[in-house]
Amino acid sequence: MTQEADIATELYTILKSVPDPEIPVLSIIDLGVVRSATVLPNQVAKVEITPTYSGCPAMDVIGDDIKTELAKHGYKPEVKLILSPAWTTDWMTDEGKKALKDYGIAPPMDATSDKDALLGNKRVIPCPQCESKNTRLVSQFASTACKAMFKCEDCEETFDYFKCLI
Amino acid sequence: MTNENLIQYIYGIADNSLILGQRISELCGHGPTLETDIAMTNMALDLLGQTRSYYQYVAELSPKDITEDDVAFLRTEREYKNVLLVEQPNTDFAYVIVRQYFFDVFHFMLLKELENSKNVNFQAIAKKSLKEVSYHKRFSGDWLKRLGDGTEESKQKAQQAIDDLWVYTDELFHMTDNDKAVSKAGYGVDTTNLKDSYYAAITSLLKEATLDIPDTKYFQKGGKNGIHTEHMGFILSDMQYMQRTYPGMKW
Numbered sequence A: 001m002t003q004e005a006d007i008a009t010e011l012y013t014i015l016k017s018v019p020d021p022e023i024p025v026l027s028i029i030d031l032g033v034v035r036s037a038t039v040l041p042n043q044v045a046k047v048e049i050t051p052t053y054s055g056c057p058a059m060d061v062i063g064d065d066i067k068t069e070l071a072k073h074g075y076k077p078e079v080k081l082i083l084s085p086a087w088t089t090d091w092m093t094d095e096g097k098k099a100l101k102d103y104g105i106a107p108p109m110d111a112t113s114d115k116d117a118l119l120g121n122k123r124v125i126p127c128p129q130c131e132s133k134n135t136r137l138v139s140q141f142a143s144t145a146c147k148a149m150f151k152c153e154d155c156e157e158t159f160d161y162f163k164c165l166i
Numbered sequence B: 001m002t003n004e005n006l007i008q009y010i011y012g013i014a015d016n017s018l019i020l021g022q023r024i025s026e027l028c029g030h031g032p033t034l035e036t037d038i039a040m041t042n043m044a045l046d047l048l049g050q051t052r053s054y055y056q057y058v059a060e061l062s063p064k065d066i067t068e069d070d071v072a073f074l075r076t077e078r079e080y081k082n083v084l085l086v087e088q089p090n091t092d093f094a095y096v097i098v099r100q101y102f103f104d105v106f107h108f109m110l111l112k113e114l115e116n117s118k119n120v121n122f123q124a125i126a127k128k129s130l131k132e133v134s135y136h137k138r139f140s141g142d143w144l145k146r147l148g149d150g151t152e153e154s155k156q157k158a159q160q161a162i163d164d165l166w167v168y169t170d171e172l173f174h175m176t177d178n179d180k181a182v183s184k185a186g187y188g189v190d191t192t193n194l195k196d197s198y199y200a201a202i203t204s205l206l207k208e209a210t211l212d213i214p215d216t217k218y219f220q221k222g223g224k225n226g227i228h229t230e231h232m233g234f235i236l237s238d239m240q241y242m243q244r245t246y247p248g249m250k251w
């Protein structure tokens, strides 16, 4: 099964303009939840999306937003939720990671650093405010299931870290 | 193997997630600290999300014209096939953590096997859920160590919860006739094979947490056959009230 999203060129810009409802600086394309987008006869646009987490309450909203945006551009939208292959933070684009950091959320690190940080073994997650790695885990779960909460011991800010999921 | 066999098998797995998800969502706004409150609520959301995937599949398999909501909200008590462990009440935080840990270790092992099912829907749901459940297991395991190796009071409460909930652990490995049929067909999991590694994992963590393994040989079961404890009726009436009062609501 391919891991690369298969998105038709004419739909790319439209989908790119749909934001994640919980982290609005992040486009659903940059989040990596759009797995395929195809134009079929009669202007039907078929889009497959996959959830970040099983219970992610944003998925229904994302589906509706995609439909609205595609309809605005004259397409007849069809949105399908697929579970396989399961979403991974590897599908988040570099542009998406940068947008997260600028927004004050530390982007997901590689699996090894992630594990070290979440087990409290090593201080490796850079604070999105001051870049210091002198940060400690406060809670493995934060405002949403996909994030953990950290505190920077230098600038004293607490911040969300987008957990690595592979 | 018929569709009805599969549906009953799904109930045996998904109802655990539904009822435990409902149980821990009761803590929303009532957790002992903000961090644990948020963590438990996130875990409830994961479990309910997994439940939705299973129930959507049930609705597809069923010959009747039903939706995931009918499956979740409109069955009678006897038709729910969750184990007794997950319906036990949130007596105190130690109970919440011990119940969670006893379930998470099993849940993780079950999904690891279900990932290799011949059924592609089971494969997909298991793969997705495993990523979430590994976080749950780490959360409940860490807390159990903290409670056991904490103050005198936290240790005593954790031990009490273990002693009380231990009797419900054996049922996790009980195979109904339907489970046997579905596992024989290569779709389901023979949980009897998981029993030894389950108790080994629990024993090793309890040791680390300086807590004792109960030496009771008496175990209770029934939930997998639809025979529940007195707590089940209350949780169902909470859960089903809206749907029965305002039929047709969507979750």
Ligand SMILES: [Zn+2]
Pocket: A127, A128, A129, A130, A131, A132, A152, A153, A154, A155, A156, A157
């Ligand atoms: Zn800082």
